[in-house]
Amino acid sequence: MPEGLEAEIWTRAAQTLVGRTIERVWCDQRVAPPGFVDLLNGSTIGGVWRRGKVVLVETDGPTLGLHFGMTGRLEIDGAAPITRLEYASNRDRAAWDRLRLWTKATNDTSPSERPALRMNDPRRLGRLSLDPDLSGLGADCLTLSADELIAGLGRRSGAIKPTLLDQAVVAGLGNLCADEVLFHAGVAPRRPADSLTGDDIDAISEQCRLRLPVMLAAGGSTHGDLSPEVRAAVGACPLDGAPLDRTSINGRTAVWCPAHQR
DNA sequence: CGGCATGTTTCGCC
DNA sequence: AGGCGAAACATGCC
Numbered sequence: 001m002p003e004g005l006e007a008e009i010w011t012r013a014a015q016t017l018v019g020r021t022i023e024r025v026w027c028d029q030r031v032a033p034p035g036f037v038d039l040l041n042g043s044t045i046g047g048v049w050r051r052g053k054v055v056l057v058e059t060d061g062p063t064l065g066l067h068f069g070m071t072g073r074l075e076i077d078g079a080a081p082i083t084r085l086e087y088a089s090n091r092d093r094a095a096w097d098r099l100r101l102w103t104k105a106t107n108d109t110s111p112s113e114r115p116a117l118r119m120n121d122p123r124r125l126g127r128l129s130l131d132p133d134l135s136g137l138g139a140d141c142l143t144l145s146a147d148e149l150i151a152g153l154g155r156r157s158g159a160i161k162p163t164l165l166d167q168a169v170v171a172g173l174g175n176l177c178a179d180e181v182l183f184h185a186g187v188a189p190r191r192p193a194d195s196l197t198g199d200d201i202d203a204i205s206e207q208c209r210l211r212l213p214v215m216l217a218a219g220g221s222t223h224g225d226l227s228p229e230v231r232a233a234v235g236a237c238p239l240d241g242a243p244l245d246r247t248s249i250n251g252r253t254a255v256w257c258p259a260h261q262r
Numbered sequence: 263c264g265g266c267a268t269g270t271t272t273c274g275c276c
Numbered sequence: 277a278g279g280c281g282a283a284a285c286a287t288g289c290c
Contacts, residue, residue, distance in 0.1 A: 003268055053269080070269050071287085096287095123287045125269060158280060167270085174268050221268060228268085250281060253266080265290090272284075 002068030002126075003221040004053050004141050004172020005212065006082055010066075010074040011050040013081040014057070017116055020045050020103035022059070028098040031121070032128040039130055040064060045103070051134045052141075052171030057117070065132035069125030072098070075118040082220055096122045141172035142216075144208040146201050153193050153201075160196065160204075161189035162250040170208070175252050179231075180215065180224040181207045183239075188261040189254045231255045 021044045025037045043059035050056065055074070057064040066074065073082060099119040119126065139148035152169040164170055164178045173181070182189055185203035187196070196204075215224045222228055225238045234246045234255065242259030 006268080068269080069286090070267065072269095123267085123269095123285090125286065127270085156279075162281085165269090176268055251283085252269095267287100267289085270285090273282090274280105275282105276278105276280085 002053060002070075002072055003174030003177050004050070005177065005216045005220045006068070006073075007050045007053050007055050007172070008142070008216060009081050009220060010076070011048050011055050013076045013079075014048040014055070014074070014117070016076065017045050017057070017103065018047055020116065022101060023104045024102040026100040027128055028124075031098050031124060031126060033130055036128060036130065040101075052137050052167055053174065054132065054134065056132075062130040063132070065127075065129035066099075066119060067127040067129065067132075068119075069121060069123060069127070071123040072119060072121035072126035075115075075120065077116055078114045092120060093122075096120045096124075098124065098126060099128055136168050137171040138167065138169045139171065141170050141177065141208050142212050144170055144205045146198075146205045149201055149205045153196075155194070157192050157194040159190045159249055160187060160193050161254055162252070163193045164204075165252070173208075174221060176221040176224065176226065176228075176231075177212060177215070179226050179255050180221075181211060182261060183224075183226055183256060184211050186261055188258070189249055189256050191262075226255050 022040060022042060025040050027036055039062050043061035045057055045059050047058040049058065055066040073080065097118060098121045099117065100115040101117040103116040138152040156163050161178050161182060164173050181204060184207040187200050187204060215221060234244045237244050237257040237259060239257065240260050242257055244255055245258050246253060246255050
């Protein structure tokens with residue numbers, strides 16, 4: 001579930017936490033740095049931001065970084081902004097909780113029973129961090145310009161799709177969004193990065209700015225033309241009706257249309 | 263049981 | 277030195 005779009009949805013929903021003071025923290029210590037609970041406890045939340053796929057909860061103490069891995073998800077004040085779930089059954093076991101964070105309002109001295117922030121992650125590939133180093137991230141996918149893409153690609157020469165998934169090249173693109181952007185840009189996922197023309201660069205960056213916000217408004221990275229259902233069926237291309245192709249590139253499934261992606 | 267999964271990090275090899 | 281690709285990580289689902 002979590003790509004940059006999901007991080008953006010959660011970030012927006014978490015704005016309601018700004019101004020609150022953290023009064024209790026619980027975490028799965030296997031996914032948190034040493035001293036995590038004590039370092040965060042008592043801090044007041046000053047802002048919630050997103051950088052690529054990372055959600056940042058800034059406080060007057062450390063900044064909390066939420067990294068969702070493959071199956072992480074976030075609940076704010078008991079509500080899940082994203083309801084489309086990874087698993088069909090047993091979808092929200094307490095044993096999969098990795099972070100529970102309670103806050104108190106300025107005029108409220110009684111602790112609320114329900115965590116203000118709860119991260120649940122079945123596969124436990126997600127991580128919690130404090131003051132994460134984000135200096136290695138490339139330009140953000142939602143606002144990517146052609147110049148930023150050129151700078152991010154540098155002298156890279158590998159297949160464009162896995163290159164786009166490198167967060168140092170572009171921040172926030174995941175497997176589904178990368179396929180969707182290339183699909184609409186008309187660029188084949190195996191095209192060597194150094195073979196792209198100026199038009200290809202323009203098309204990819206433009207589709208990041210145009211297509212990703214559409215998916216965001218529709219609910220996230222699973223709401224593109226290459227939805228999970230379309231990806232699984234590998235039927236006709238939604239754009240031209242030609243047969244879609246599903247193949248593995250560097251260990252990740254790529255779905256694309258050989259007819260219009262060149 | 264085998265294969266697959268929206269991600270990141272590590273390691274060996276150019 | 278830096279890029280590339282495969283493997284590892286961890287767990288659930290079909």
